[in-house]
Amino acid sequence: MSHEDIKNMKSKTFLKTYCPHCHQSFIKDTKGEKWAKFKSSIKQNDLEVEISPYLEASDRKFSIPVKDGDQLEDLICPKCNKSLISEESKCEECGSAIGQMLVSADSKLIPFSLCTKAGCQWNGLSKADIRKITPKIKRQEMPEQDPKMRVHNFDEVPYGYTTETAMLEAERCLQCKNPKCVDGCPVNIDIPSFIALISEEKFDEAAKKIKETNVLPAVCGRVCPQESQCEELCIVGVKEEPVAIGRLERFVADYERKMDLVSMPHIGSKTNKKIAVVGSGPGGLTVAADMQLLGYNVTMFEALHEAGGVLTYGIPEFRLPKSIVNFEIDYLKKMGVRLELNHVIGQTLTVDELLENFDGIFIGVGAGLPWFMDLEGEYLGNVFSSNEYLTRMNLMKAYKFPEYDTPKPIGNKVAVIGGGNVAMDCARTAIRTGAKEVTIVYRRSRTELPARIEEIHHAEEEGINFKLLTSPIRYFGNDRAAVKAMECIQMELGEPDSSGRRRPVPLENSNFTMDIDMVIVAVGTGPNPVIFQTTPNLKRDKRGYIVVNEETMETSIPNVYAGGDIVTGSATVIEAMGAGRIAARAMHQKLSGAATKTKEEVVGVS
């Protein structure tokens, strides 16, 4: 094996080394650091040699002073006291004697040699060798609450990885030099680095690595659609299942929080500039964190009585525990972000008024106006928008009625219209609050379901029915004006539409009626009009969303930025965070640049 091979090796590979005679490990753990330990001597002085077991960390420690070029007289196993020196071969680099040991990459042991000349390089394995002896590790599953049990509670469904499963999963990462996964992440988390830290058991460092680019890892690890982002591009995924990046992200974030290792970040030198963040959802939280870290004074305005936006009112407890959301918001508050609840921007304060008091504004109000389908009978009682249903259940805790005052919507036979994550959330909430039969009614086929695969899977496990290629056309009410049935029509898939998905076409004479007593309409949302009613000069596109410069997220009003669903229409948590990050960077550039300019102007005048 040559040095070329070493260069090809997976960087920072952990080499578990064993004695070829007694098969005991050389690795010693001292104060959290791992070293391979040997006995030796130089000029008849006994010597202890410690060598880093990580590739590229070519540190060697000697218990007596050793100069580069000194020759170790022997290399001896500290456990069985036998010599490791090979009689057949010499160092390829310098011709000195080499010590032979066994290196394990899990189940297989192969010979490995080490030069006895102090300062000479390791002789190592080629990357291909490593691959050969690395047994394939399957993608690690997360243990989950049993479906039969969980339909009776709101506790989180997956329990998350243990340290053991996380480290096994981390070993599956190839540490690509040109990692594709990073490109798939809207905030470009340094995925290989944080995974490498996991395999080195440095979980809190891994969490901090993620936090360099993502302020909400515990949230994103749970709700990101990884299968269509980072994990979709994972090279391991070409031949087998991709590395479970999302689960690992969740693991380190949970580890950091549960082990109380979260520490306050370094906050940049304070400026006297003030930033207003409108909306405390994922986009707003990202901008608030980034700008506060850069030394700005951030005030976050929230219309509701609790912060978190969709993380609080939308995503149910069993998918994203509110304690996690609250923890993240408390963290921002500890960083110095001011939070003003019950402030409806556009009403309580207008954007113009904010501009008088703040140097930069970020609008991240989401797309919170629910769409209905304009069907006959949609006004009936027990026909809810997904927003109303989820807001009652999550924000107002109606599932705990009567402990909480907001009445719990009750249905025995529930139809959820739509096939996205929100539809799954509604269906799974309904089954948990006593519905006997819950059916997802979706107009396209299974392959087009926009929800995360994991959510569809969870819903199926919990006994949710799927009525695909079906669309409601009319609702019927009882004498109390509550919905009692719905008429549906079956669809078939026609030509692809502008979104690339095949357009559903109604099948003639396929109408049928379903008995139901509750309908949840989860067919998407549009832009909320409140902020625009008092900000007519904010430029919007044809669909009503805010127009921004995509490089900076700045709107038609200078120093007013926007991002998230209010710019793109309904999208994901992480995309809103990505937009927030771009906006924060641009805002900082503009505001700090402007400051320098002012200074120059001042100098020029004097």
Next chain:
Amino acid sequence: MFQIIKKEEMAKGTIIRFDIAAPNIAKKVKPGQFVILRVNDTGERIPLTVADKDEFAGFITIIFQVVGKTTALMRSLNVGDMIKDVAGPMGKPADVEKIGTIIMVGGGTGVAILHHVAKAFKDAGNYVIGIIGARDKDMLILEKEMAGFCDELVVTTDDGSYGLQGFVTDPMKKYLDERDDIKLIYTIGPIKMMHFVCKITEKYKIKTMVSLNPVMIDGTGMCGGCRVTVDDKIQFCCVDGPDFDGHKVDFDELEKRNSLYQQDEKESLLFSIR
């Protein structure tokens, strides 16, 4: 936290008036707008129209009828007590301009809101005819305040215990028959009453604005619980209203939706008593 700085019981304790310290809202709120209020951490969010404000002293006035668990809880609060959350103002303000003679028709607790809007119409230079009604003398509120600025004021009670016996629609009809200079009817009260008012004014082809107050949760356009069909389109009271052209509102739907929630309200109150 928002402190109650004044409390007044009206209509034998069935209607309560609170002045609540909320300087930011007081600065902004216009007649016709409302707030969303949550009494405590386990409370529900309820919409309440602002009946008055003092932007200099920094308080808003709300007047509410005790109908459910939350309003019953609110009645038990006293001056100095805190309300956890008050958010607003919400909704579009009433469209107040100088147009001439208008009739303001209010019933029950609706008079609380009516008087705020009526005052604004008067201040804008209109000739304001007020018609307010209640079930009986005890349930009548804000008569004095209305009389203070209305050019004419008629009071009706269902049982005749005060003012004219009958419904608010009777004197309104009389005015419509006698005068031909009425430019606008503005009405707030029970849905049934507003429906009747609209049915009559439709015949006279006089523009009629109604202020709706259906069930809502967030008040910011998010939940869609307050949807109402206006001119065959779904509108959200919280962001598109609460004022709508009464002749275009589908009152039949609205009444049905409302009756359903009234049953919920009773159940909720029952739980609170247990």
